[in-house]
Amino acid sequence: MLHKCLFPAAGYGTRFLPATKAMAKEMLPILTKPLIQYGVEEALEAGCDVMAIITGRGKRAITDHFDISYELEHQIKGTPKEELLTDIRKLINQCTFTYTRQNEMKGLGDAIHKGKVLVGDQDPFAVILADDLCVNPDGDGILKQMVALYNKYKCCIVATMEVPLDEVHKYGVIEGNAIEEGVYMVSNMIEKPESDKAPSNLAVIGRYILTPDIFNVIKKTEPGKNGEIQITDALCEQARKGMVIAYQFKGKRFDCGSVDGFVEATNYFYSQNRE
């Protein structure tokens, strides 16, 4: 049963310095809601009720955000402002939040491995990178779409989208054969390839469903690109055994780890709100 979602949120967020000097990138707001809250809402919609967050130094605001603030709630009780806390209260009531720290930034693969203590090694689990903000104005959220696919194929699922060839160097890129429309059996994955070495223009974004055997694979994975333990390398190992599916999701994704993507998301949500 898939009901746990891991949020690796230990990165330094250097592209947002100085804003991220003392504050977590995941707490940057798009309008009035921090990035990580959008991710938690997407996970809840997909059927997850345990939110397992990998934090690091300077990330305490995340823990406080998903907790009751008695003083504040007392202050605004009975005023129209109380309504502004409705969504976050719903999350606090419906979900369990668990935390562990990644003490050294050794890469996304290592951060996910740290999550083993939170999600256990028996069941599949979802992974959301909160700085990839995803929405589907026309239907189910991206993670919910992926859970439906997991229920059919029962293997690791990575969300992918087409990117221009001159941008493949920013992503993990897959090679695979289409098995149904928008669904590929992955045979190979390369982390941040040069455009002439990329096997396709299908880039992996920050949504995964992983089976617990991934933990043993990560454990054996040597540091790769940038000296970090890459989840792409561990997934590539699984892909060679036919255990990874790539899914071209329906919806939009904003790269809120970059200033451009963050501004784009802000404009998008602002115009949606006004309508």
Ligand code: UTP
């Ligand atoms: P990024 O590649 O965006 O790195 O990580 P970053 O450190 O957060 O940001 P920049 O590049 O310095 O601006 C992708 C995701 O993986 C998590 C990050 O928190 C982010 O959600 N991550 C990455 C970890 O949790 N631990 C790591 O060691 C690396």
